[in-house]
Amino acid sequence: xxxxxxxxxxxxxxxxxxxxxxxxxxxxxxxxxxxxxxxxxxxxxxxxxxxxxxxxxxxxxxxxxxxxxxxxxxxxxxxxxxxxxxxxxxxxxxxxxxxxxxxxxxxxxxxxxxxxxxxxxxxxxxxxxxxxxxxxxxxxxxxxxxxxxxxxxxxxxxxxxxxxxxxxxxxxxxxxxxxxxxxxxxxxxxxxxxxxxxxxxxxxxxxxxxxxxxxxxxxxxxxxxxxxxxxxxxxxxxxxxxxxxxxxxxxxxxxxxxxxxxxxxxxxxxxxxxxxxxxxxxxxxxxxxxxxxxxxxxxxxxxxxxxxxxxxxxxxxxxxxxxxxxxxxxxxxxxxxxxxxxxxxxxxxxxxxxxxxxxx
Numbered sequence: 001x002x003x004x005x006x007x008x009x010x011x012x013x014x015x016x017x018x019x020x021x022x023x024x025x026x027x028x029x030x031x032x033x034x035x036x037x038x039x040x041x042x043x044x045x046x047x048x049x050x051x052x053x054x055x056x057x058x059x060x061x062x063x064x065x066x067x068x069x070x071x072x073x074x075x076x077x078x079x080x081x082x083x084x085x086x087x088x089x090x091x092x093x094x095x096x097x098x099x100x101x102x103x104x105x106x107x108x109x110x111x112x113x114x115x116x117x118x119x120x121x122x123x124x125x126x127x128x129x130x131x132x133x134x135x136x137x138x139x140x141x142x143x144x145x146x147x148x149x150x151x152x153x154x155x156x157x158x159x160x161x162x163x164x165x166x167x168x169x170x171x172x173x174x175x176x177x178x179x180x181x182x183x184x185x186x187x188x189x190x191x192x193x194x195x196x197x198x199x200x201x202x203x204x205x206x207x208x209x210x211x212x213x214x215x216x217x218x219x220x221x222x223x224x225x226x227x228x229x230x231x232x233x234x235x236x237x238x239x240x241x242x243x244x245x246x247x248x249x250x251x252x253x254x255x256x257x258x259x260x261x262x263x264x265x266x267x268x269x270x271x272x273x274x275x276x277x278x279x280x281x282x283x284x285x286x287x288x289x290x291x292x293x294x295x296x297x298x299x300x301x302x303x304x305x306x307x308x309x310x311x312x313x314x315x316x317x318x319x320x321x322x323x324x325x326x327x328x329x330x331x332x333x334x335x336x337x338x339x340x341x342x343x344x345x346x347x348x349x350x351x352x353x354x355x356x357x358x359x360x
Contacts, residue, residue: 008121061117082243088161124222154251177306188319192336201350244264315342
């Protein structure tokens with residue numbers, strides 16, 4: 001069993017991202033049972049989107065999520081929607097944190113937020129936690145579990161859990177391609193021709209309409225919590241802010257866009273541990289998903305390019321916010337280079353007509 005250092009760690013709250021302790025504590029006491037005791041607030045330092053805090057109330061640990069300061073909370077940071085998804089899933093799907101309370105009162109924290117129970121466990125982020133070593137055979141089984149859990153998620157009856165109106169599956173892929181292209185244009189700061197070329201290619205190569213499922217839209221190692229006593233068991237899927245109903249292969253494409261291989265550039269490899277021995281490469285990943293789900297993945301190139309483009313747009317939006325001075329997080333200062341890399345990856349994949357080993 002991993003030692004306690006391997007569990008997901010917090011840090012001091014970053015400058016400019018502090019919460020109003022007094023108002024938050026009053027809210028917790030009013031809305032939660034057993035919320036007495038002094039409130040201590042720390043921050044989970046990873047992640048580039050919604051801000052996530054650890055709240056300690058005596059022995060009790062809670063997690064709070066809120067939009068980034070300066071973000072447009074009407075677009076990609078809808079706390080009520082994320083809270084609603086968790087509330088629907090928790091009744092029949094055990095792999096989500098239990099939501100506890102939500103507020104859209106700006107007088108408390110200046111933005112909508114929600115609070116949930118903390119799911120303690122191991123999260124595999126940009127590097128392995130201190131004191132944790134994973135042998136290749138175990139890494140492969142963890143990788144298989146990650147893929148199989150996505151297959152499981154895509155097989156959920158979203159209507160039965162009350163999420164039939166979560167999105168508009170008809171025309172989903174076409175809307176997404178157009179929408180991400182529009183967002184890129186709105187957040188554009190530098191000339192990255194490959195990103196604009198990718199948008200044009202995607203529009204010209206739209207796949208046929210497919211069966212809709214519940215999709216997470218940000219599924220990767222650092223959004224799942226592993227059981228410390230059995231790392232092949234996923235205890236919870238986190239960060240449901242972009243979940244919707246749509247083509248499940250867009251979910252696969254987004255995951256693959258995060259999935260660096262050993263011969264990918266260092267700038268891409270820095271964001272995860274997918275190059276550790278035992279992990280499948282991107283093509284093997286798709287083959288495992290196809291075998292477990294029974295879905296046709298013959299057009300996976302489209303979905304991979306879509307994932308690269310989408311991730312590039314998300315990074316561009318974060319970089320734009322940094323350039324506008326809405327955040328002082330210095331992790332964002334060089335994100336334009338990652339946008340360029342995502343653009344280059346789309347070009348290489350389209351030219352090679354494959355999704356793996358693009359730099360060999």
